[in-house]
Structures are given as structure tokens and as C-alpha cells.
Amino acid sequence: MATPTRESVRHQVEQLVRAGDTKALREIRDQLKRKVDRRSLRERSRLYAHNPVGWVIERLRQTVWSKQRDIMLSVRDNRRTAVRSCHGVGKSHTASLVASWWLDTHPPGEAFVVTSAPTFAQVRAILWRYIRRTHRRGKLAGRVNQTEWHIDDELVAFGRKPADHDESAFQGIHARYVLVILDEACGIPEQLWVAADALTTNADCRILAIGNPDNPSSHFRKVCLPGSGWHVIGISAFESPNLSGEEVPEAVAQALVGREWVEEKAREWGEDNPLYKSKVLGEFSEDAPNKVVRASDVARCRIDPETKPAAADLEPVELGVDVGGGGDETVIRERRGRRAGREWRAHTDRPEKIAPMVVQAIKESGATAVKVDSIGVGFGVIGELRNAAGRGEHTAHILGVNVGEKSSQPDKFKNLRAEIWWEIGRGLSERGGWDLSGMENADTAVAQLLEPLWHADAQGRIQVEPKDDVRKRLGRSPDNADALLLAFYSAGRPRVRWLS
Structure with a gap:
């Protein structure tokens, strides 16, 4: 059949307009659009299929x-690309x-x-939010919703979070050019890597992690090792334009990590x-055998659980208070069941100022118990809080915790400090017994949690590095981590001493 000429199509359209045949007009319009789209796609493929x-x-x-x-050229040239990247x-x-x-x-x-991604919320709120923006900015074909992309009636992309153990998660997808993107790759379990690999068996398929x-201890770490068969790209904050001096437009520079943040984290966390190694240098660290709390354990506790807790799972509501002394910060941490929550802090060691802060935190959180580091200034804070309870300002139980006392084991x-750090900090992290995913000021608390060292004393008992020694070694005190541990310190784990 001969290809219609422009004149014949125009004549046909004029006849249909006179006849008022809107259905036929729509069909011709759609046919013409598809023809233009195919021609445009051929031209884009010619220009850009090898030029991302x-x-x-x-x-x-x-x-x-x-x-x-x-990264874009690696995806073009390599079947499997892994990018271990710093923050921002x-x-x-x-x-x-x-x-x-x-x-x-x-x-x-x-x-x-x-x-x-590790959770459906991350699939929808992180990568697909950017995909929607890119689609809109480029006026690309089809329509994009929160986790799917359709062109005409064809589903061409989706974001999913299958069950962690499901190696057949993505079965049923058959196409010559399959691209799998594993975002926030450190939190993706090995079975889903297997599922991704099963989708990308021909030479024209790609995986970007x-x-x-x-x-x-993640599978992402394994694929980033030499000899894994993956093309690995590392990105350090020092390679980003704001630190390397690479020229980019101001709007781009403003969206990227800056020197001030990097220097701040060097002081706050230590190099x-x-x-710091993960978020600034874009490098994996080792789980040091002499660290009380292991980075791999804590990382798993920072992935937001897919199953939302019932109301009963968010109890008890308690506070931990690490009282600042000698210039340290006073920190109050909330726990709701297994979930670490809000944080209140101030640079003060005066009991008459700290106690009202704690009372306000009790009111805001509804906490039924408050555990206070009772050494030094803390004893005065306990007294102020007991007096506040006597005046009817709160009804929470106030517990004094002297970490220098004898352990319950x-x-x-060696002492209660060692028991708290080992049983709560290390133990809950190992078992996934606490949820640190929504914790306020999380990076600071986690960085401090990963610092203290341990060793066995002459009697073979576990001894955790004293707080003063941590301060001398690092130039800062683990106040946020201590408040977190006190928040989760309760009967049934290390014992407590009730003061009211």
C-alpha cells in the first residue's frame, strides 16, 4: 500500500471535518503522533543511545x-556498576x-x-521523586506516577520493594534492554541482588547499584571489592565541585556537599x-574487634521497618538524661518502646536549668520514667526533679544511674558502665532490638556510639573505655550516645536504682 502523501492526508482531514467525524479525526491525530514519536525516538537513539x-x-x-x-558512561559501557558514595x-x-x-x-x-531500595518509602520518596522531576523537566514521553512509568499503554518502569527473601521478586519481565537500579544499596539484602542478576542476563542489560x-557486612561491600566483576566508582566529598574546585553553575554547587559541612564532621565525628569514612570519604570501614558497638550492626538498625508498630509496641515511653559537666552538653533522649525518638540538648551544667528542660521533655513525650546519670552534677538534677514532682509538675519516676557502681553481673x-554499653549498645544493635531509623540527631548519636573501645581486665571481665578517656582521645564527649543508652536502660536488662 502506498504511503499517504501530505496532500492526501490534508484532503482526508478536510472531508472528516466537514462530516463532523470526530472519532476518525482522533484516530488520524493519534496515528500522526505515533509516527512523529517513532521518528523522534529514532533520532534520539541515533544521537544519544551511546551519549548519555x-x-x-x-x-x-x-x-x-x-x-x-x-557513572553514566560506566552504565553505558559496563553490565554492572557499583557506586559507593559520600553524602550530599x-x-x-x-x-x-x-x-x-x-x-x-x-x-x-x-x-x-x-x-x-531497602524500603518502599525510600523507593517512592527518594529515587522516584527525582524520576518524576526529570520526566517533567525534559517533557519526556508517557506519564509517571509515584512508582511507575507508562508510555502509551506500555508499562516501561516501576519501583518495587519485594520481600527480602524473594529471589524471584522481579520475574516476568522480558525485554532486550533491562536496567536495574538498586538505590541505597547497602541496605538491600543478598536475595534481591540475586533477583536483579536474574533479570539482566543478556549483553544489553545493566545493573546500577x-x-x-x-x-x-553488606552484600554491597562484596560487590565493591576488587575481583567482584563489577565496575566500581567511589565518590569522596573531596571530589565534589565545592571542594575540588571543579567549575559548575551556582545552582548545582548549592545542591552539593560543602566544605563547611565536611570540616564540621571532621571535628564532630573524627576522621x-x-x-566519617562512610558519609565524607565514601569508603567502607572495618568492624574493629576492640570497638564495643559495630558499625554493621548499627547500620541494620537504621533501616526503617516496613511494618509499622502497634500502639502497644511504642511503650514504655522513657527518657535518658546525660548531664553535662565541665563544658559538656546536657542531652535528653526519648525512647518509645524499641524506637529511639526525639532529643533535647543544651550547654549547661546547672541543675536549676536542666531540671525544667527535663520536665518540659516529660510533658512533650508523656514519659513515665526518667533515668539520670547521677554522677557529679546529675545528683543535683535528680533532687530538682524530685522537688518538681512534689510540686505536681510531673508524675514520672526519676531513676539515678551511677555507671561507676558494681555491675549486676x-x-x-567491671562496672555498670561496661554492662550498659555491652548489653544495650552492642546487644540491641546485634539483635536489631532497637529502631534507630527515625532518631533525631541520629548521625551524631551513632558516631559517638561507634567510638568507645573495650578490653578484658586482669580478671577477664569486660571493661569499656571510661568517658574521660574517650574525651581525651577524641577531644569530645559521647554525651548523645550515653543519653541514648540511658533511655533504653531499664529493669529486665541492667538493674536500676529507683529514687522516687
């Missing part, structure tokens, strides 16, 4: 800085560019994008801290 950087610059009118360029360099934004380039330069039906390297621990 040019696609971003010319199609989206966006800047691509050096590490973004490295646009990991998920870069992944959204890769996903959008992939679908915009391959025919619908021949290309498919699958994304996953990208995330912060905060769990040294040997696992959190004196044959195992």
Missing part, C-alpha cells in the same frame, strides 16, 4: 559534573538521570527499568570514625 552525557546536557539542559559523567553528591538524582536516559533512547517494549557505604563486667 550529551542527552542530559542537550535534552534536559542540565549540567553534568565529573562523577555524574563517570546527588546519588539518587544521578540514578534518575540514568533511568530517564535509558527509557528515552530505547523503544517502549524493548526497554524496561526496575528500581528497588548506588549508595552510602555504611555497612561493612577515623566509621560514619560482676563476674562478667
Whole structure:
């Protein structure tokens, strides 16, 4: 059949207009649109299928800085790319560019994008939020909702969080060009890596795994090791434009990690801290055998559980108070059941100022018990809080905790401090017994939690580095971590001494 000429189509349209046949007019319009779309796709494929950087610059009118360029070219050239990245360099934004380039330069039906993350909330609120922005900015084909992309009637991409143990999670997807993106890759269990690998068996398929390297026992760590068969890219904060001097537009620079934040974290966490190595250097750290709390254990406790707790699971509501002395910060930490919550803090060691802070925290949280470090200034705070209870200002039980006292297991621990740090800090982290995913001021508390050392004393008992020694070694005190441990310190684990 001969291809209709422009004149014949125009004549046919004029006849249909005169006849008022709107249905036929819509069909012709749709046919013409599909023809134009196919022609445009062929041209995009010719120009950009092997030029993802040019696609971003010319199609989206966006800047691509050096590490973004490295990632996009690696996906073009390598079947499997792993990116261990520091904080604040646009990991998920870069992944959204890769996903959008992939679908915009391959025919619908021949290309498919699958994304996953440790939780469904992360799938929807992180990567797919960026995908929607990219789609809108580039006026790309089809329509995008919170976790799916459709072109015409074809589903071409989706974000999913399957069950952790489901190796067949993504079965049923058949396309020549499959791209799998594993966002926040450190929190993705090994079975889902197996499922991703099963989707990408031919030479034209790709996997991009990208995330912060905060769990040294994760499968992500394994794929980042030499000899894994993955092309690995590391991104340090010192390689980002604001620290390297690479020229980028001001709007781009403002969205990336800055020197002030990096220097602040060096002072606050210390350059040997696992959190600094992960979030600033983009490197995995080792679980040191002489650290009380292991980074790999804590990392698992920072992934938001998919199952939301029942009201009964959010009890008891209690507070831990580490009282500042000698210039240290006073910190109040809330726990609601197994979940660590809000934090209140101030630079003061005066009981008459600390006690009203605690009373206000009791009122805001509804806490029924408050555990206060009773050494030094803390004893005065306890007295103020007991007086406040006598005046009817609160009804919480006030517990004094002297960590220098004898442990409830004196044959195992040198003192109560060792028992608290070992049984709560190490024990709850190992068992996933607390939820640190929504904890306020989480990075500071976790960085401090990962610092203290332990050793066995002459009698074979566990001894945890004293707080004064931590302060001397690091130049800062683990006040936030101590308040967290006190919040979770209760009967049934280490014993407590009731003062009211």
C-alpha cells in the first residue's frame, strides 16, 4: 500500500471535518503522533543511545559534573556498576538521570527499568521523586506516577520493594534492554541482588547499584571489592565541585556537599570514625574487634521497618538524661518502646536549668520514667526533679544511674558502665532490638556510639573505655550516645536504682 502523501492526508482531514467525524479525526491525530514519536525516538537513539552525557546536557539542559559523567558512561559501557558514595553528591538524582536516559533512547517494549531500595518509602520518596522531576523537566514521553512509568499503554518502569527473601521478586519481565537500579544499596539484602542478576542476563542489560557505604557486612561491600566483576566508582566529598574546585553553575554547587559541612564532621565525628569514612570519604570501614558497638550492626538498625508498630509496641515511653559537666552538653533522649525518638540538648551544667528542660521533655513525650546519670552534677538534677514532682509538675519516676557502681553481673563486667554499653549498645544493635531509623540527631548519636573501645581486665571481665578517656582521645564527649543508652536502660536488662 502506498504511503499517504501530505496532500492526501490534508484532503482526508478536510472531508472528516466537514462530516463532523470526530472519532476518525482522533484516530488520524493519534496515528500522526505515533509516527512523529517513532521518528523522534529514532533520532534520539541515533544521537544519544551511546551519549548519555550529551542527552542530559542537550535534552534536559542540565549540567553534568565529573562523577555524574563517570557513572553514566560506566552504565553505558559496563553490565554492572557499583557506586559507593559520600553524602550530599546527588546519588539518587544521578540514578534518575540514568533511568530517564535509558527509557528515552530505547523503544517502549524493548526497554524496561526496575528500581528497588531497602524500603518502599525510600523507593517512592527518594529515587522516584527525582524520576518524576526529570520526566517533567525534559517533557519526556508517557506519564509517571509515584512508582511507575507508562508510555502509551506500555508499562516501561516501576519501583518495587519485594520481600527480602524473594529471589524471584522481579520475574516476568522480558525485554532486550533491562536496567536495574538498586538505590541505597547497602541496605538491600543478598536475595534481591540475586533477583536483579536474574533479570539482566543478556549483553544489553545493566545493573546500577548506588549508595552510602555504611555497612561493612553488606552484600554491597562484596560487590565493591576488587575481583567482584563489577565496575566500581567511589565518590569522596573531596571530589565534589565545592571542594575540588571543579567549575559548575551556582545552582548545582548549592545542591552539593560543602566544605563547611565536611570540616564540621571532621571535628564532630573524627576522621577515623566509621560514619566519617562512610558519609565524607565514601569508603567502607572495618568492624574493629576492640570497638564495643559495630558499625554493621548499627547500620541494620537504621533501616526503617516496613511494618509499622502497634500502639502497644511504642511503650514504655522513657527518657535518658546525660548531664553535662565541665563544658559538656546536657542531652535528653526519648525512647518509645524499641524506637529511639526525639532529643533535647543544651550547654549547661546547672541543675536549676536542666531540671525544667527535663520536665518540659516529660510533658512533650508523656514519659513515665526518667533515668539520670547521677554522677557529679546529675545528683543535683535528680533532687530538682524530685522537688518538681512534689510540686505536681510531673508524675514520672526519676531513676539515678551511677555507671561507676558494681555491675549486676560482676563476674562478667567491671562496672555498670561496661554492662550498659555491652548489653544495650552492642546487644540491641546485634539483635536489631532497637529502631534507630527515625532518631533525631541520629548521625551524631551513632558516631559517638561507634567510638568507645573495650578490653578484658586482669580478671577477664569486660571493661569499656571510661568517658574521660574517650574525651581525651577524641577531644569530645559521647554525651548523645550515653543519653541514648540511658533511655533504653531499664529493669529486665541492667538493674536500676529507683529514687522516687
